[in-house]
Amino acid sequence: MNRDRLILGIDLGGTKSAATLQTSGGELRYRVATSTPAQDGSDAVVATLISLARNALQAANDLGTVSGCGISVGAPADAANGVVYPAPNLPGWSPIGTPLARIVADALNLPTCLENDADATALAEWRFGxxxxxxxxxxxxxxxxxxxxxxxxxxxxxxxxxxxxxxxxxxxxxxxxxxxxxxxxxxxxxxxxxxxxxxxxxxxxxxxxxxxxxxxxxxxxxxxxxxxxxxxxxxxxxxxxxxxxxxxxxxxxxxxxxxxxxxxxxxxxxxxxxxxxxxxxxxxxxxxxxxxQLGDRAQDLAALCAYLSRADESNGTMSQ
Ligand SMILES: [Zn+2]
Missing domain, CATH: 3.30.420.40 (ATPase, nucleotide binding domain)
Known part of the structure; x- marks a missing residue:
């Protein structure tokens, strides 16, 4: 049986977060969501994201091969370095930036890219909407x-x-x-x-x-x-x-x-x-x-595009 190539998407929002498995064509194969423990600070939020992602990777065993992870964050971000800065709806994050892409890449052993959610949604509307x-x-x-x-x-x-x-x-x-x-x-x-x-x-x-x-x-x-x-x-x-x-x-x-x-x-x-x-x-x-045009699919596709656009830019030669 052919195994699909899947991308793990993580959407970090101020109230809800989700992890998805999607094909590069944007077909949704798995989704799990929970409320973001935003008031508990960055460690609690990061632990929640990694737990969601692990649920998705567990599900992926039956669905396909996961080749990378894209994160769309509802906060200011330095996408080139995968770093997230504090936002009003995500209080308690380090003002010098949290290297979220590296933390997730290390925890999941997957190449990981990150974008601010507006940039990621722009990419999603451009690619799919x-x-x-x-x-x-x-x-x-x-x-x-x-x-x-x-x-x-x-x-x-x-x-x-x-x-x-x-x-x-x-x-x-x-x-x-x-x-x-x-x-x-x-x-x-x-x-x-x-x-x-x-x-x-x-x-x-x-x-x-x-x-x-x-x-x-x-x-x-x-x-x-x-x-x-x-x-x-x-x-x-x-x-x-x-x-x-x-x-x-x-x-x-x-x-x-x-x-x-x-x-x-x-x-x-x-x-x-x-x-x-x-x-x-x-x-x-x-x-x-x-x-x-993307409606309630925008956030999932944004997380997917956070990965795809970087993979395109670097021709799939990203380091972990
Ligand atoms: Zn202004």
Missing amino acids: AGRGAETMAFLTQGTGIGSGLVLNGRLHRGAFGAGGEIGHICVDTSDEARVCSCGLCGCLEAYASGPSVVRIAAENGYRGEQSGAAVAEAARGGDAAALAAFALAADKLGRGLAVLVMLLNPERIVLGTLAIHAGDLLLTGTESSLRRHAWKRLTEDLTVVPA
């Missing part, structure tokens, strides 16, 4: 913050210091009234167009309903002026941020996740119109702005 066929693609996801990743000429752009393409922190308001961003800068796109920012701005406008993105979207659909104005501002700023990106990189496709999927009806028309007002026509004529 809304970015397929595009040589140059930008991905943004407007969740709690704005995560982003750039695929340029078919490769993830990591930048000199591992933070290439932080589109959420492009300045879209240089006025004295610019909003303060969670990163400490003023006027960042994230301060206007992340889920919590839209909720906060709606409340400042006089919205009095439930404090969630979904509830503000529902209110906007029902004609609530404060909620509508918050989405209009988010769309305007998002279009301005994307225009900077377009003028700089001339992508052929922009893929938008989370808020654009749940509230695309309130966001996308205004975003496109703002984008086209702030960038050259020649660069926006054939540009497509589309919602992400």
